[in-house]
Amino acid sequence: MKDIKLSTEVALDAPDWRINHHTKILTIGSCFAEVLGSQxxxxxxHVLNNPVGTVFNPLTICKILDSAVEEKRPNPALFLQNPDHIWLHHDFHSSQWAMGQASLDAQLSDKLDEMREFLAEADLLVITLGTAYAYRHRKTNLIVGNCHKLPGDRFVKELLHFDQITIAFEQLIQKLIPYNRKMRIMLTVSPVRHTRDTLPLNQVSKSTLRLVCHRLSEKYKHVGYFPSYEIMIDELRDYRFYKEDMIHPSSLAEQYIFNAFTQTYVEPDALKFMNEWASLRDSLAHRPLHGFTQGHLKMLKSLWSKLNALSRNVDVSAEMEEVERRIGEFPGM
Incomplete structure (x- = not known):
């Protein structure tokens, strides 16, 4: 009987490199970068996950990475105070805030310093591009990362040109090469649809980003592309794989894409560890139905021993402390 396929599969080329638990990974970009980093x-x-919050447009991503490498401080002209007297910065997500401009400047500078130090030793930089649309701040005539809900007449919405994005990335890559010659760069286009741009213009935006990724991965041997967007729209071409907003991938879709990533880029021994860790996490999440039984105590002691064995290779100190706390709750312990 002929096999029946119910979806088109995205072919993933096996790379000449893979990651393990000694690989240092920095993620930056759209909310999908944060999802992948969290997974x-x-x-x-070993992940530094989207350290300055979500960044949607590619020029701001390049600006932030360039600021980190070049030890530049946040542009003082782009600080603002909102109606609640919270200080924000137009190049950074609203998760980066403070009660004073000086405090926010110090906080953002610390984040950039953290990124610079991590980039110096990173093995992999994952950049997730969200949209080719960006907003130009009228007062400074600069492309910014976040409007922070200020009146729309203070900004001009622009569709960034392919050459504009490509030049910015090439300038960044040329700085990153001497800064850390071992670091690889993985580009991906976010599977999250920006429906506010309308679906036709969202496709224009995604197509622009995809072409940029293609050209950069062709030109630089240490730059690759992971097709998260293609997996979403081809393999998972059904609204059951979206959240209720019909925009963001569901948790099942996120897990499916993550599985495709790990099967392609993670070393076999690290994959084996991931399976073991998944089982241990299930045990950690277990809550006894019948209280302080000897069977549950035995399970906790066995779990502690397994965590202790893993502690030689990965940091599981928090999990071990939690198990010790639960054991200590038993009468007579």
Whole structure:
């Protein structure tokens, strides 16, 4: 009987490199960068995950990475105070805030310093591009990362040109090469649809980003592309794989894409660890139905021993402390 396929599969080329739990990974970009970074962190990979919050447009991503490498400080002309007297910065997500401009400047500078130090030793930089649309701040005539809900007449919405994005990335890559010659760069286009741009213009935006990724991965041997967008729209071409907003991938879709990533880019021994860790996490999440039984105490002691064995290779100190706390709750312990 002929096999029946119910979806078109995205072919993933096997790379000449793979990651393990000694690989240092920095993620930056759209909310999908944060999803991927969180998934890797959950499996104990060494990740600095989207350290300055979500960044949607590619020019701001390049600006932030360039500021980190070149030890530049946040542009003082782009600080603002909102109606609630909270200080924000137009190049950074609203998760980066403070009660005073000086405090926010120091906080953002510390984040950039952290990124610079991590980039110097990173093995992999994952950049997720969200949209080719960006906003130009009228007062400074600069492309910014976040409007922070200020009146629309203070900004001009622009569709960034392919050459504009490509030049910015090439300038960044030329700085990153001497800064850290071992670091690889993985580009991906976010599977999250920006429906506010309308679906036709969202496709124009995604197509622009995809072409940029293609050209950069062709030109630089240490730059690759992971097709998260293609997996979403081809393999998962059904609204059951979206959240209720019909924009963001569901948790099932996120897990499916993550599985495709790990099967392609994670070393076999690290994959084996991930399976073991998933089982241990299930045990950690277990809550006894019948209180302080000897069977549950035995399970906790066995879990502690397994965590202790893993502690030689990964940091599981928080989990071990939690198990010790639960054991200590038993009468007579």
């Amino acid at each position: 890797l962190d959950d499996y104990k990979f």
